[in-house]
Every structure is written in structure tokens, then in C-alpha cells.
Amino acid sequence: MKMRHLGWALLVLVLLLGAAAGGIVALNLRGEDPLPEQAEAFDATPQLIERGRYLALAGNCAGCHTTRGGQPYAGGLPIETPFGTVYSSNLTPDAQNGIGSWSSAHFWRAMHNGRSKDGRLLYPAFPYPNFTQVTREDSDAIYAYLRSVPSAPVPNQAHRLRFPYDTQAALAVWRALSFKPEAFVANAGKPAEWNRGAYLVGGLGHCIACHGSRDSLGATQAKLGLSGGLIAVENWYAPSLADPHQAGVADWPAADVVALLKNGVAPRGSVMGPMADVVFRSTQYLSEADLTAMASYLKDLPGVPAQAAAPARAAATSTRRDAGTMARGARIYDQQCAYCHGDQGQGVPGAFPPLAGNRAVNMAQTTNLIQVIAHGGYLPSTAGNPRPYGMPPFGQTLDAGDVAAVLTFIRGSWGNDSAPVTQLDTMRR
Structure with a gap:
């Protein structure tokens, strides 16, 4: 009798696992149209290619698919994630390594459904959860542009992910829980x-x-x-x-x-x-x-209600700052920072930002402040600001206690009234 009950239990378990697997497969196939059996005619006009070039800039595609000093769109850039390293793929028209053998439908499926030409599920380091909103017309334009860039015979590198994140099964479960293909829907109530x-x-x-x-x-x-x-x-x-x-x-x-x-x-x-x-x-x-x-x-983004922001600010202003830490921070500021940012944190217009009343200085999250002091911070060189000023790194001259002290001083001076930065905070970064 016990064996019979065990047999029924195993059967039910198998059926449940089968149903779960079937559900995961169905969820991964939702929103997909079958690929055309015949290669589609595709007219990559100069106008379409130029539009694709512009859209590729809007998506910052080269930012991930180009290594430093490498050929544009040849891939190979390591993208570090909490689950391991993902390497960007070759998007040039190379037939063996790139998208030379892809049709526009294959490319659209990757953008909209997160699936490669051979049907493999793509890792969301490629942001298809966002690109799924891109229209087919814009996808085709980007495809036309990428087919026009110089071909690069650069093999794609294998991802280095920890188990089980390196399996298609784990990715399928993730997608079933976290991804649904969708088209952009305009808000009729907005211009x-x-x-x-x-x-x-x-x-x-x-x-x-x-x-x-x-x-x-x-x-x-x-x-x-x-x-x-x-x-x-x-x-x-x-x-x-x-x-x-x-x-x-x-x-x-x-x-x-x-x-x-x-x-x-x-x-x-x-x-x-x-x-x-x-x-x-x-x-x-x-x-x-x-x-x-x-x-x-x-x-027009919905703002954070004032009552929601108030507790964090109240907690910050109620924290007492240690006099010794403030004095230490004042000395460091005078030696390292005042020349550019001013004795009163007033900054220099057009060159060095003011620190007094600066919301980036007073944010509850101090991660970026610590990063900038330790590693430096630089504005981008642009047509409108071709020679930007930058912040040099001080990580080689200031230890964790120094960084904490000077930030505590800055966040508690000239009208700033934000929480101190601890040495533990700086060591976490």
C-alpha cells in the first residue's frame, strides 16, 4: 500500500513539474511571431541607414558593443554583473561572428523578444526588457545601419557566469518571472x-x-x-x-x-x-x-511626496557631528579642496561646482561622493563644453578616515545639514 501511495505521489510530482516546465516554455514564447520561412526583401536605403545610425546613438549601442580601442560594434566588452561576466556580442556584418547571416526579422526578435538567431535566450545585460518597446520600423533602421558598418571577424567570447546562472533553464525561469514583450503605447492624454x-x-x-x-x-x-x-x-x-x-x-x-x-x-x-x-x-x-x-x-515624472522625503532629511539633520571629525575635515578641506571650491564652498562659476547647497552633496546616499574623492570625477567633453574641468582623484593621498572626515565637514558646513559619513561607509565602496 505504501509503495502504491509513493507511486502516485511521484506521478503527481512529475505531472506538476511537467506543467511548470510547460508554463515556463509558454511564458518564454509569449508575444513571439513565427519567423518568415523565406528571407525577407530588405531595402537598406541611405536614408534608412542614416536613421539607424542616429537611433544607435540614442541607444548608446557602441558603448557596450565596442572595447576600448577596438573596432566599433565588434563586441567583446566585459560587462560585470553580480552573477558573473557577460561579454557583448559582435554586431558587425561579419557572416561568421556578427549579424551578417541575420535577417531583419532575426534582429527584431532579439530586440523585441530577447532571443538570438539560433533561438537562444539572451541575457538581460543586453537591455531587451527596455528595447522590447522599440518599434519594428526603428529596429529595421538600426539593423540597416549595423549591416553598413565595417565587418570585423572578431569571435564572440563565452560568458563567465556562475552556476546556475550560466544555464538556459535558469534564464528561462528568470524571463518567465521578469520579462514580458510589449509595444510602446502612447498616452492619449499627453502631447x-x-x-x-x-x-x-x-x-x-x-x-x-x-x-x-x-x-x-x-x-x-x-x-x-x-x-x-x-x-x-x-x-x-x-x-x-x-x-x-x-x-x-x-x-x-x-x-x-x-x-x-x-x-x-x-x-x-x-x-x-x-x-x-x-x-x-x-x-x-x-x-x-x-x-x-x-x-x-x-x-512630468510623478514626484516624491514631501512627506515621504521629510523623514530622511529629518534623520540626517538630527545626527550630531563629532567636533574632532569636523576639525579634521576642515583641515583637509583647506589643504585639498578650498583652492577650487572656495573657502565657503561657493565654487567658481563655469569651472568648479559649489558645494554649499549642492543637492548631490546633501543626498542621503553618499556613494558618489566617496567615489569622486577616491577616484576622481570628470565631465564629458562635448561640443558645448569641449574642455571641461575635472576632479582629480585623492584616493592615493587620503585614507578612509580622511575621506569620511572631509565629507562630514562638507555635508555639515555653509548651510549644509546632512548626515555624517563614517569610515565604514568609505570602506564599503
Whole structure:
């Protein structure tokens, strides 16, 4: 009798596992159209190629698919993730290693469904969870452009991921839980300019990939929007684009938002770290109309309610600063920082940013401040700011205690009233 019960239990378990596997397969196939049996006719006109070049810039495709000093779009760039290293693929028209044997339908399936030509599931280091919103027309244009770049016979490198993340089965489960192909749907209640901005920010721009938070499986939490997040491995914090105390621009003139995206510097802020690379490689080349559209969308993001932001600021201002630490920080500031940023943290217009009242200085997250002091920070060189000033690294001259002290001093002086930085904070970065 016991054996019979065990047999039934095993049968039920097998059926349940089969149903689960079938469900995972079905979820991974949702939204997919069958590939055409015959190769599609594709007319890559000069106009289409040029449009694809522009769209590839908007998506910063070369930023991930080009190694330093390497041939554009030949791939091979290591992308570090919490699960291991993913290497970007060759996108040149090389038939053996690149997309030379791909049809436009194959390319569209990769963009929209996250699946390679041979049917393999792609890792979301390639941001298809965002590119899925890109239209077929824009996908075809990018495909036409990539087929026009010089071919590079550079083999694709195998990813170095830990088990079980290196398996298609694990990826299938991840996709079943975290990915659903979808098309961009315009908001009928918003003007065309706003919708264009939403399409660029949410699709090709894939801004949420950095400015969004991620769950334990590494999936962006779309419901939280552009609420800020730590960029894994790189240890930079991409600030919230909705919070006026971080990087929200709701009260900025649209022209200033455009200037920040185009030049890397604006009257009320500048970019450093990974965002400097985005401006350098991508947004500085976008049209005024598209940048204005992005500004329209970003200025209209739902803001963080004042009552939600208040507790964090209250907690910061209520923390007492140690007098000895402040004195130590003042000495370091006078020796290392005052020459550029001024005795009162006032900065120099057009050269060195003020530290007094600077929201980047006063953010609760101190990750970027520590990174900039230790490793330096540099604005991108752009047509509108061809010779930007930069912040040299001080990691070789200041120890963890020094960094904590000078940041505590800066965050507690000239009207700044933010929480101290501890030595433990600096050692975590």
C-alpha cells in the first residue's frame, strides 16, 4: 500500500513539474511571431541607414558593443554583473561572428523578444526588457545601419557566469518571472512631444537600467520607475529622477535639462561617472527636438511626496557631528579642496561646482561622493563644453578616515545639514 501511495505521489510530482516546465516554455514564447520561412526583401536605403545610425546613438549601442580601442560594434566588452561576466556580442556584418547571416526579422526578435538567431535566450545585460518597446520600423533602421558598418571577424567570447546562472533553464525561469514583450503605447492624454520623450527614455534610452532599483534576481522594478538605484559592481548610485532632492528636474527650465543632456553641464547641475559616458557617447548627438521631448517627459515624472522625503532629511539633520571629525575635515578641506571650491564652498562659476547647497552633496546616499574623492570625477567633453574641468582623484593621498572626515565637514558646513559619513561607509565602496 505504501509503495502504491509513493507511486502516485511521484506521478503527481512529475505531472506538476511537467506543467511548470510547460508554463515556463509558454511564458518564454509569449508575444513571439513565427519567423518568415523565406528571407525577407530588405531595402537598406541611405536614408534608412542614416536613421539607424542616429537611433544607435540614442541607444548608446557602441558603448557596450565596442572595447576600448577596438573596432566599433565588434563586441567583446566585459560587462560585470553580480552573477558573473557577460561579454557583448559582435554586431558587425561579419557572416561568421556578427549579424551578417541575420535577417531583419532575426534582429527584431532579439530586440523585441530577447532571443538570438539560433533561438537562444539572451541575457538581460543586453537591455531587451527596455528595447522590447522599440518599434519594428526603428529596429529595421538600426539593423540597416549595423549591416553598413565595417565587418570585423572578431569571435564572440563565452560568458563567465556562475552556476546556475550560466544555464538556459535558469534564464528561462528568470524571463518567465521578469520579462514580458510589449509595444510602446502612447498616452492619449499627453502631447506628442511627451510621448516621444517617454518612448526614448523608456525604450532606446533604457534609463531605468541605471536609474531604477532591482530585485534579488537583478530584474528592474518597473513599478518603482526611475526612483534611483545602485549600479551593481560599478558602485555608482544613479539618483532618482523623480525626487527633487536627488536628480528630479520638475522645477528646472526645459532648456536646462536639454543643456545637461547635450553638454553635460547646466546651471543647476553636471554629470559625472557612468552618466558622463552616456552624454559623451549618446545624448550629446541627439536632436534638439528629441532632447526637448525627453525633458518634457522627465519634468512630468510623478514626484516624491514631501512627506515621504521629510523623514530622511529629518534623520540626517538630527545626527550630531563629532567636533574632532569636523576639525579634521576642515583641515583637509583647506589643504585639498578650498583652492577650487572656495573657502565657503561657493565654487567658481563655469569651472568648479559649489558645494554649499549642492543637492548631490546633501543626498542621503553618499556613494558618489566617496567615489569622486577616491577616484576622481570628470565631465564629458562635448561640443558645448569641449574642455571641461575635472576632479582629480585623492584616493592615493587620503585614507578612509580622511575621506569620511572631509565629507562630514562638507555635508555639515555653509548651510549644509546632512548626515555624517563614517569610515565604514568609505570602506564599503
